Amino acid sequence: MAGIKRLPGYLQLLRELQADGHEFVSGTVLAETHDLEPAIVRKDLAVTGIIGTPRRGFCVNDLIVAIEHFLGWNSPAKAVLVGVGNLGAALLGYRGFDDYGLRIAGAFDRDPARIGLSIHGRKIQPVEKLTTFVRATGIILGVLTVPAGAAQEATDLMVQAGIRGIWNFTPTKVKVPEHVVTQKEDLAEGLAVLSHRLQHLMRPASPV
Amino acid sequence: MAGIKRLPGYLQLLRELQADGHEFVSGTVLAETHDLEPAIVRKDLAVTGIIGTPRRGFCVNDLIVAIEHFLGWNSPAKAVLVGVGNLGAALLGYRGFDDYGLRIAGAFDRDPARIGLSIHGRKIQPVEKLTTFVRATGIILGVLTVPAGAAQEATDLMVQAGIRGIWNFTPTKVKVPEHVVTQKEDLAEGLAVLSHRLQHLMRPASPV
């Protein structure tokens, strides 16, 4: 389903509307705000099971609850973060995840120089303690922010510890068993698209 | 072109191969490494203008140069960053952009409490100085990391200063004139897909 990645965007606006005291919102409004066709919004929202009322639209509260439930964001999911380098430390400090049901509960690294340091209130633990921590807490979500070269090794460790979902911020495609899902996050993708469009904006297409 | 966003991935592997002394690489190998069909890789690489040799593949060096040139990553592009909150500070500290032709040359904020502070070697300047800085340096790329509510205002300021490409890390869709391009980067999208797949992995589809 291609529409799933658009749900957080809707959720964002819905929360604003809720804060402003709006009770209903039409798919048309959601579409305009996100530069989408109204039909796509209606189709996307259908997965939540919420049905709208003609002339009035959708109940804001119901939609929020339904989207959060659909994504499993109603109760915050705890996660571990492996690899506290530049990006790892950055994500540890980022508070925006709270809105999306994610809470990083433990940070791990291999580098002895980093172990014991506190970053944004969380003490960096040695990777050797990952398995114990994961099993004790029942955490199933992991954020992977090690250097490219260590990605597969760290992944194997996480899988072995019991992690079932890996948010992969390395440029490496990692291999996992069937009972584990991964999501690759690559800032370079977006930058590539932007760079390319910027280039063609500045130097328009050559004539045929 | 949907293939553009895959170019950085190829580039990553090509650089590794280059470092290992490999002279040629086949589309098949690139495809396997990235879990793609070989035909897609060949089609993606066609935009660079590099032509391969049957039985041998593509020249690694030529491909690297061609991809970098295609994306404009051969010479590092300078950028300004507006909004030095959690995420902004995080991105300031992230060194991974060097590999992708991006160098954040100036950081700006509205909050007097932040102005003057040094984050990862760059002094935070007041937004009032943005226009002067942008014009003096000729920078055309901007990274937007302000809170959602300030996104449009900060965008207008950047556009007015002369920025032509905006990498938007806020959850807000901003409006820009025709001569400016934007690229929205939303970590929540990837997290939504991961959350959803994780949920269905743990609690498999209900029977029909």
Added chain:
DNA sequence: TAGATTGTTAATCGATTAACAATC
């Protein structure tokens, strides 16, 4: 030569868009 790999064309697939009857 034989055969792996190329560039490219045609077929398939999935997502987006357009259209419209139903309805509050």
Added chain:
DNA sequence: TAGATTGTTAATCGATTAACAATC
């Protein structure tokens, strides 16, 4: 009532996949 908006079906579009002759 009139008309805005819904859910949904059919048409369009674009990207992926399959197939294959050309070639080193």
